[in-house]
Amino acid sequence: MTPDNRLDETDLKILRTLQDNARITTKELAAKVNLSTTPVFERLKRLEREGYIKKYVAILDAEKLNQGFLVFCSVKLKQMSRDVANDFVKVIQNVPQVTACYNVAGEFDYLLTINAPNMRYYNDFVINTLGTIESIGSILSTFVMKEIKQNHGFYL
Numbered sequence: 001m002t003p004d005n006r007l008d009e010t011d012l013k014i015l016r017t018l019q020d021n022a023r024i025t026t027k028e029l030a031a032k033v034n035l036s037t038t039p040v041f042e043r044l045k046r047l048e049r050e051g052y053i054k055k056y057v058a059i060l061d062a063e064k065l066n067q068g069f070l071v072f073c074s075v076k077l078k079q080m081s082r083d084v085a086n087d088f089v090k091v092i093q094n095v096p097q098v099t100a101c102y103n104v105a106g107e108f109d110y111l112l113t114i115n116a117p118n119m120r121y122y123n124d125f126v127i128n129t130l131g132t133i134e135s136i137g138s139i140l141s142t143f144v145m146k147e148i149k150q151n152h153g154f155y156l
Helices: 009-020 026-033 037-049 082-093 119-128
Strands: 069-077 098-103 110-116 136-143
Touching: 009 026, 009 037, 026 037, 069 082, 069 119, 082 098, 082 110, 110 119, 119 136
Parallel strands: none
Antiparallel strands: 069 110, 069 136, 098 110
């Protein structure tokens, strides 16, 4: 069992396998974890129900979709309060160009990731989208020159 005693080694094998290929059939998954299909199906349903599996997604190629210009945008709010932070989060959740948003400790309050086609697009985004959010005090943009590693899963 894992430290929280909720997942055993078979559950972890299932999760590791799904991180590699979420389109694997239950039959193929059962063979990989040395169980029959029925218990694997039941385990999958439990892992989904208990929130270990949030959803299944396709990982798209940003370059092929002309979204390969990746920016980490650090945001500092003018002031930090619960209401200001909640308002900022509500706005950012509705900005489709922001692919991730993290509340961070340190000099800045939030770290955003933005995929864009190019610098001109990102410049327009900063001026016309981020620039309209009253609570933002400052931003710092860091541009990715080359992706070295991107693992969409966890080490289990």
